[in-house]
Amino acid sequence: MSPTPSRPTTRASAAVAAAALAAGLLAPVPALAAADGPVISEVYGGGGNSGAELRHDFVELGNPTDTAVDLSGWSVQYLPARPGDATRVQVTPLDGSIPADGHHLIRQSAGRGGTTELPEPDDTGNTNMSATAGAVLLVEGTDPVECRTAATCAEDGSIIDVVGYGGAVVHATSPAAGTSNTTSASRDTAFTDTGNNSADFTVAEPNPVNSAGETVGDPGGGDPGDPVEPGDLAVHDIQGTGRTSPHVGEEVSGLSGVVTAVNAFGSAQGFWFQDPEGDGDPRTSEALFVFTGSTTPDVAVGDEVLVAGRVSEYRPQSGAQSITQLDRARWTTVSRGNDLPESVLLDADAVPGTYAPDHGGDITDLELRPDEYALDFWEAHEHMRVRVEDAPVIGATDGYDALWVTTRPDENPTANGGVRYGSYEEPNSGRVKIESLLDRDVRPFPNANVGDTLAGVTEGPVYYSRFGGYLVRATTLGEHVPGGLERTPVRETERHEISVATYNVENLGGADDQADFDALAEGFVDYLGSPDIVGLEEIQDNSSASDDGTVDADVTLDRLTGAIAAAGGPVYEWRQISPEDKQDGGQPGGNIRNAFLFNPDRVRYVDAAGGDATTSVEVLEGGRGAELSVSPGRIAPQDEAWESSRKPLVGHFRALNRDVYVVTNHFNSKGGDQALHGVNQPPERVSETQRHAQAALVREFADELLAVDPEANLVVMGDLNDFQFSTTLDILTGDGALTNPMVELSEPQERYNYVYDGNSQALDHILVNGALAGRVDYEVARINSEFHDQVSDHDPQVLRIDTRRSTSPGRG
Structure with missing residues (x-):
């Protein structure tokens, strides 16, 4: 155009x-x-x-x-x-x-x-x-x-x-x-x-039309009637030594290779073919994908083909790597039943340990260095056959029939066989996503957990998705061998302890299926030990994600507490503040918010009337120490730091004659950050600016509370959407005002509660002030993130406060 x-x-x-x-x-x-x-x-x-x-x-x-x-x-x-x-x-x-x-x-x-x-x-x-x-x-x-x-x-x-x-x-x-x-x-x-x-x-029904007049299902055409003759270019000429083809936009003809895989499903159908000879240059891939749209191509694995078409670069979204492919294609089958090019073994030495060049921007135009950088290695093998053998599973099977394995099992291992994300400088280059090209009715995709193994060979062409980056589209799947991962309960809370938990229940709404509530209730009773106080994140309103103006969540919380009681747990009471309609982010219409549960047989809630969506909680001096102007209350809810984001919920509890102040949080999500696997290296974390502002407001509240009562029992917890080594956590823990028991009390291989793109990482935290730091015990309840049948994508955490070692008996 x-x-x-x-x-x-x-x-x-x-x-x-x-x-x-x-x-x-x-x-x-x-x-x-x-x-x-x-x-x-x-x-x-x-x-x-x-x-x-x-x-x-x-x-x-x-x-x-x-x-x-x-x-x-x-x-x-x-x-x-x-x-x-x-x-x-x-x-x-x-x-x-x-x-x-x-x-x-x-x-x-x-x-x-x-x-x-x-x-x-x-x-x-x-x-x-x-x-x-x-x-x-x-x-x-x-x-x-x-x-x-x-x-x-x-x-x-x-x-x-x-x-x-x-x-x-x-x-x-x-x-x-x-x-x-x-x-x-x-x-x-x-x-x-x-x-x-x-x-x-x-x-x-949507009907998108582009400038060429093409609509859905039209891959751009091409005339399949004319035979294709051998040409002057080879596949490696089309791929070139960079991330994009030097022939993009050109019509090319006579590319020779053997069909290695066929995608016969969905709207991105096509086939992969690979030149078995190649040019010996490690920078140039020897394979291409032929895009045929919604039409199943009439080729079979092992066909020798001559292919013509237009060279194009498909970029799944802005900032993603692009996929070199042919569209408007036609081809001639020269022979059938040929041997396939040998696949590249992805062992511990194949993929470089350094993930990407520290370029300070877009790496698209850099020449590939596949022996130095993992992203360059993958691009240099784009569409080529690769294989893993006896691959350890580090990311459980998701709802889209995909899982993650590693080629480097010694790379930052976790206690359960995953791979730990311990710093921005160590994104773990051995991670590989596996999807399947096999007919699900003939070869179902395995339901795997972290610590399982795909035994034998898993093999197929390299592809790229905005969801996780480079991956293997498997034409051969290894045998699924379970690793024996089991959900185990946290230890029981002693009579002299107060247990406090945080749990992101993943968009739980009042209109959800009863099975969702029952599964969560089982976790509370059987694995969390029915904590005395629970901070919940991602509670939705009574109509779930229906955008009907509903903001209250009494049905949601009543159904959850009822399910817990039915499962043999305590009859919890709850506190929350309903947000203004569509002002707290999350799913449109869901009106996501934080909430508290507490066991009235063990805990008394100290109510202070007046808390609402826009009123800010203040710290007052009282007869026992600090008091809250409203309880439950919100921290600076009208500050721009909380724009389209969940506001912290503050509560005042009294248990075993001890006052405990709890702030449960759900900070701004990482949506909008550049992907680890994208073209911008290092990736920009644009979402953290808002989290930094949010952390500063919570820290300000903590400082005000501790200025009134330095010996107060303060717990700041929730889904902070950032890592223990991030600036967000530094703002909260700086100068020792708050400490992180996960860091202080657990070994490095245990510091995670969420798995994303095969990286086991910590997004949820429980922080305590100095008066509590020496008398707490901490556990992660590993019941979700490493399992394919998870009821939430987050693992809950439990903190126990030992009231026998209080330095201030009156306030606890």
Whole structure:
């Protein structure tokens, strides 16, 4: 697609469009954009969600004029349904042009589900759009818009078009109806624009169209009728010595090789072929993937083929590595039943120990050094056959039939056979993800736990996914040999101890299945020992993720406490504060929050009325020491550090005549951070800025409490979404104000409670002040993260306070 010499939509016409938007706040206006400029023609935010067919979110632009529109320097921008002053606008810069009477497709973030790829996008971004409600803006420029309401956006002359859907506050006249995981909002084929989103957009099955007119299921075509003759190029010429092909965009012909694997499932079907000869250069891969879309290719493993097609680079999302492939392909089968090229053995010496070059930016254009860096090794073997033998499982089978093994079992081992993530400098280069190309009905994927083994050979081509990076698409799976991992209970709490636990229960809502509550209850009773006090994270409202305005969670907590009692545990009571609707992040409509459970037979809750979603808890002086102005209460809930994030919940408890102050937290997620396996090395951790601000506020509260009563019993805990070696934890523990029993009381191989991409790591923590540090006992209940049948992705932790060694008997 070539840019045109002139652009029909100018700053002046943008001002006209803005005036139309402003008028549209009161009443429908005539179609202006349809007369002289581009519009947003379709928006879809359900990509990869439950029940979705498409893997990606997308925005489609339409050009109703007879002249192409140059998009260089423009952007599409996304705002959530109810943005605030501190809301971060997600910006996708655009390039190229929209053809006359045509479309321009912008692929956005992918979910973990879906089976169907979009047609070849014209632009890509990594915006994670809501499936139900949000606002998309077409902007002449790339600076983030500052408007947060329909009125202020109408005054911004850089905004060419805006579409609000599902109750979004930014819209034209009124928002389009809400969408879902399986529906989009789209204009008609004439790109009708009356200035009223609700009138112009229809909710229906998504139908993305790119500038070439291709739709879902069209891989770009090619003419399979013409025979392919031997050519001048070999596969290694196409792959080159870097991360992208030196022939990208070119039509090539006569590439020779043997078919090594076929993907006959989903919308990314195709086959791998490999040149058995090669050029001997360790930097150049000898294999390619031929993309055939939703069509199963008529080849078989062992076929010798000559292939022609267009060289392309598929990048699953912004910042990911790209996949060199052929599309619009045709091929000739020369012979059948050939031996396959020998696979490369991935033993302890094969993959370099250094993960990636410390480049300070994008490594795409660097020449590969596969003998020095693990990421370069994988890229140099892209699509080639590799194998692992007797591979230890370090990441349990997930819900998408994938698991992780290691080629370096001596690399930072954990107590149960995993691989520990101990620092940013040690991402553990031996980790390998395994998926299967085998028919699940013939060869089911194993349900493996950490510590199991894939005995024998696991073999297949190297591929790449945004979920975990480079992986092996197995054509041969080793035999699953269980390692005997068992859930074991923590020790019993003694009569003189107060037990305090933290547990992320992974989006538990009042409308969830009873089996979810029962499984969690079993963990509380059989493995956690029914702790006296529990801080819960990821409690959702009574309607779970339904975006219906519900914010209360009494049904959720009553069902959980009822299930625990039915399982033989105590009859817990609970405390929580309901957030304002859609202000605390998490799943849209879920209204995630923190909560407390406590056993009234062992603990008394010290209530102080007045706590609500926006009131800040203060520390007061009382007769026994510190008191709270509200209990339960929230720490600085209106501070911008908590924008679209869970607010800490503070509670005052009294047990065994000891006062205990507990703060349960769920800090900002790591979403948005650059991937370990991406092209930016070292990856930027953009999400930690907000966590640092959150940690500073919690630390400020801790300092205020301890200034009033230096001997108070303070526990700060929860899903802090950061590591024991991170700045976030340093802010909390600096100057010795709080200590981390996981670090102080456990061996390095035990310091984890979460497994991500094969790395066993610590995201959840229990911190205590100095008065408690010498009289606590700490355990991780390993019941989830290392098991394929986990009920949460986090392991709970239990802290026990020994009240016999109190230095201050009155306050405890």
